[in-house]
Structures are given as structure tokens and as C-alpha cells.
Amino acid sequence: MSIFPEINLFGLFSQLLVGMINGSFYALLSLGLAIIFGLLRIINFAQGAFYMLGAFGAWLSLQFLGLNYWWALLLVPVGVGLLGTLLERTLIRRISGEGELYSLLLTFGVALIVQGLFSKWFGVSGLPYQVPELLQGGIRLPVMYLPTYRVWILLLSLGVCLAAWLLIERTRLGSYLRAGTENPQLMKAFGINVPLIVTLTYSFGVALAGLAGVLAAPVYSVSPLMGSNILIVVFAIVVIGSMGSIGGAILTGLGMGVIEGLTKYFYPEASATVIFLVMVLVLIFKPAGLFARAA
Amino acid sequence: MNAATSGAVTTAKLHIQNLHAYYGESHILHGLSLIVRQGELVTLLGRNGAGRTTALRAIMNMVGRRIGTILINGVETLSMPAHRIAHLGVGYCPEERGIFASLTVEENLLLPPAIQPGGMSVDEIYTMFPNLAERRRSQGTRLSGGEQQMLALARILRTGADILLLDEITEGLAPVIVRRLAEVLEQLKRRGLTILLVEQNFRFAAPLADRHYLLEHGRIVEEVFAHELDTKSSMLNAYLGV
Incomplete structure (x- = not known):
């Protein structure tokens, strides 16, 4: 056994691709978490459950409403966002100002209940969801095989992340979000309806998780536990990027996906722990x- | 605007009666009553802890419990959510200035939404505060203290607010900046704005103000008109401890 293993390009690029796909999901989910934490100081442990609901939304709407993948991609995030609105208005609002730990406990509890219900209804073994016809197949490159659907995941999530970043960093609405993060009380004194912005932000943040769920349905099996598995990693990513930094969450999400993929290739035993390291x-x-903003 | 201003000098823009305000368990305002009329510049004087900042924050619904009456343009605001109060025409400049670090100078300037017509345009504001124009792309909190104060003031001039609540705007600033702020307040007065000014720096406030309220232990203990300053100066000195 040599110290430097011979590099198998095919394997390396495949793991790199897997890493970038995982990174896309990390980016979407941590973006949502960062937006929610940034403005609301809510540690949203229900983010994984909303991701799972997104995947189940796609599966259920196909089974029972006959809505295909494209409709699901459009409608399920909206539906998940509305569930977020409901949760924020009925429960989370009641504990606003009680400290971050309460929001963690509350949303964790909600996530457990939702996961439990879905496990009871659908079992934990996972349900299959077909890749849409248009995105089946792949491209054979010299160094690797590139499945079309994976490219789609990468492009769409990068596009959504970029759009969300532009929305927050470059628009007037975004300046409300950033300012609301710093001093919501003064924002109210300026006549800005902060409670409405809070609701919209929470709904938007969880809608991103719902979108990630729909995207994930064809590649990971649709399972009640899919959210809790990914959530811990996503929280680590948000901590690495700095809580509440939008660009940080996106770049760290992608970067950690890639690091995880490379670790899978070079030292697979550590791939599950490298992000925590x-x-x-x-x-x-x-x-x-890494991306903390100077005060 | 000028016709309206001169014709309505007696209209109360802000009328507070028997206001009590609390922060949690601490009772800060004990039956505060005051009136600020259209176009007036009125100061709230008093020692630290007398309740001057709390008075402004209470008007903005930024404290805990409040009892009493606060009429803004004749509208009772005591049960109004905080974000609706600005829309009655109130602009608030907090003591800590409240410049947002995550926003550029220009974003800070554009942040408060316009609440009624008649606000200054961004160009007018940049003419009034040329430093802000030069540094419009900088992070808001990278400005000097004086520039941050200009920004905090400029920000509410854009919105069309015609009742300004200004809290300690000269605090910690160099004399040259304080003189500039005095000029700006003169200009704002000429525009017919109504201003309630919390001020520690009596030499800054005295030549600008029409009236002064002296606050002690959360209530008004004395009202002094500008023309009475000479005769009442010893009393003022006793209260302010200067």
C-alpha cells in the first residue's frame, strides 16, 4: 500500500459531483436557516421536517392529485411556505422575545411530531420517486458520467441561491431584512411592519427547504427521516459560515459538500465527520x- | 406648505397628557404632560435619568406599559402598534443613532419608507450633507460619529415626517459639527417642521428653541419660553446642575 494512492479520475470526479449535489442541498437548507436565524433569531430545528415535507409533498401530489414533478416543483414550495406561515403565526410568534433556546425546543418538538406522524403513516423505509422524463439519462464525459438530473439540481439550486442572495443583498426588501436583523425595534419606529416581514421571512426560509425536498425526491428516497439526517450537518454548516450570513451559508454549503465528497474519495472513513471537524x-x-460581518 | 405653517401655528402636533411609562417593573414617567405645536422647536431638558429619552421612546411605543394620552395630530396612539406611529408623520432619531452596520450609507438613508409627501429628495439631502454623498457606498458604521449623526438625521428628513423627535443629537460631537447641526435645525425650522429635541447641551439648544420643558423624576416641573431664559437662568442652572 502506497502512501499516495493512485488517483482514479473517474472515481474522483464522481465523488466530486456527489459532493456538489449534496452541497447544493446543504446550500439551500442552510440558506433558509441563515435567513430565518438572521432576521428572527429563531433556531429553526423544523427546517429538516419542512425539507421532508417538500419531498412528501411531491410524492403525495403525484399519487393523489396526479401532479407531475414540474407542478410539484412550482406548488410544493408554496404549500410548504404556507405551512411555515401557519407555524409562525400560531406557535413561534408566542415565544418571540423568549430567547433562542425556546425557538430551538419548540421547532424541534414540532419536527419530532411531524416526523413521527409521517413515520406512522408511510413507514421509514422510503418511497421511490421517478426522475422526470425530460431529465432522465446523462452525458458521458471523458472523465465521468454526468446524470442530467444531477446537473439540474446543481443549476437550479445555484440559481435559487443566487437569486435569494441578490434579493437580500441588493434590493430594498432585502435591506429591510438586513436592517431588521440588527435592530427590529428601530425598524418599527420607521414605520415598517416588522411582524409581517417576520412571517414572510420565515415562510420564505422554509419554502426553500420545501424546494430542496422536491429536488431531493428523485435522488434520495422519500423518507420521514430524511430531514433529521441532513439537518445536523446543515446546522454545522451554518455555524461554520457564521449564523445569519446569507452568502456565507451558500458558499459554505457548497464548499462543505465538496470537502465531504473529496473525503469520501481520499479517506472514506472520515467522510461523515469531516464537516464537524x-x-x-x-x-x-x-x-x-468564516463569513462573519464586521460590526 | 408655508401658508399652512403660518396659518396653523396653534395646532398641537403632539399632545401628551398624564403619561406614565414603565420598563418592566420600573416606573419611569410619572404623569408627563406636554404640548408641541405646529412649527415649534421645543426641548426636553433635565438631568440624566430624568426620563427624557424614555419620553421620546414612549411616544414611539418603544417602552413597556404606558398609561395616559398621546395625541399625534389629534390621533390617540396609545393602543397603536409601533410600526403605525411613524405613519402619522413622526420621524425618530434615537440617542444611539441606530446606523445599520449591514447597510451602506445610501441604504441607511433610503431605509425608512416615505410616510407622507413633502420629504426632502436624496439630492437635497446630499446638498445639505455633502459628506454623506461622498461616502454613500461606505458601510454605515464606518462613518465618523458626526457623519453618523448627520445620517441618522438625514434619514428621517427623506420620509416626509413633519414631527421630528431628536434624542441627544450633539452628544460626543466636535464643536464644528455641533455648529453644523444647529444650522441644519434652523433650516428645518424654516421649512415648518415641528421638533421635539432632547438635549444635554443647553448652549446648543437655547438659541434654537421656542420653548423648553424641564423634566425631573419623569414629569415636567417647569416650562420656560425663549424670552424668559435670561430671567429664569438661575432656576435652570439649579435644575440642570450646570
């Missing part, structure tokens, strides 16, 4: 996160 290092050397 990075998190530990970041917490030691730059505790505010």
Missing part, C-alpha cells in the same frame, strides 16, 4: 464563523 476548527480559530 471543520466546525471544531472554525469554532476554535474564528468563532464568529
